[in-house]
Amino acid sequence: MYFSKKLKKFKNIKHCFFSRKNGFSKGYYKSLNCGLGSNDRKEDILKNLKFVSKKIGCNSEFLITLNQKHTNNVVDFKHIKSVKNKLTGDAMVTKISNLGIGILTADCAPVLLYDPINKIIGCIHSGWKGALRGIIKNTINKFREMDADVDNLIAVVGPCIKTENYEVKSDFYKKFINHHDGNKKFFIINSSGKYFFDLRGFVNKEIHNSNVKNIENIEIDTFSDQENFYSYRRSSAKGEKDYGRCISVILMT
Numbered sequence: 740m741y742f743s744k745k746l747k748k749f750k751n752i753k754h755c756f757f758s759r760k761n762g763f764s765k766g767y768y769k770s771l772n773c774g775l776g777s778n779d780r781k782e783d784i785l786k787n788l789k790f791v792s793k794k795i796g797c798n799s800e801f802l803i804t805l806n807q808k809h810t811n812n813v814v815d816f817k818h819i820k821s822v823k824n825k826l827t828g829d830a831m832v833t834k835i836s837n838l839g840i841g842i843l844t845a846d847c848a849p850v851l852l853y854d855p856i857n858k859i860i861g862c863i864h865s866g867w868k869g870a871l872r873g874i875i876k877n878t879i880n881k882f883r884e885m886d887a888d889v890d891n892l893i894a895v896v897g898p899c900i901k902t903e904n905y906e907v908k909s910d911f912y913k914k915f916i917n918h919h920d921g922n923k924k925f926f927i928i929n930s931s932g933k934y935f936f937d938l939r940g941f942v943n944k945e946i947h948n949s950n951v952k953n954i955e956n957i958e959i960d961t962f963s964d965q966e967n968f969y970s971y972r973r974s975s976a977k978g979e980k981d982y983g984r985c986i987s988v989i990l991m992t
Contacts, residue, residue: 763786861989
């Protein structure tokens, strides 16, 4: 369990970037796999989600996650009757109290957000596709639509894959350069001509470009820390048939 120093200062905020520990799943998924999209036993995943609900302080039916598709779609819950689980999207924003909103990741960057003046929370699932498509910009714009002042906004980027472990192909590099030539700085090209992508750096740039200055990073590499985190890339490299997902949650009381 990992926490933001900035968010811990607020007594009305509960949050956590959960590790893979303290759950019920077995095998590839050991142990706190919260991904219903995985091939893990559903009963074990539901037990894991109940554990998370208890830790974060909400009823299990009010721990909400998305059907994540690397989109730029932001789900906005305006009132409790609008709340539904597993809607398609990659970010959530709400003013509703006692509602746990969560993001699932296994190398992608989870981002938790809070406006302490206007009492708005949000969370973002940001892999490279979503970030390039504008999921971060769209989420922060949704805060603005809800009368947030981004000068108040706190953004916390959780554990994700580190540059040295994120090797990509030349066509991946070209996608980013074609989008903006300045994106070159988020790539390392080694002496063998291999490309490595700085996901965390790109996510931070997207947050900063939306005029959010209060940013915190939890600098942990999901690929190398097998004990604490699931990793899509690590599982693929090992020839494993599937992988678990960690959950990151924020709740406002």
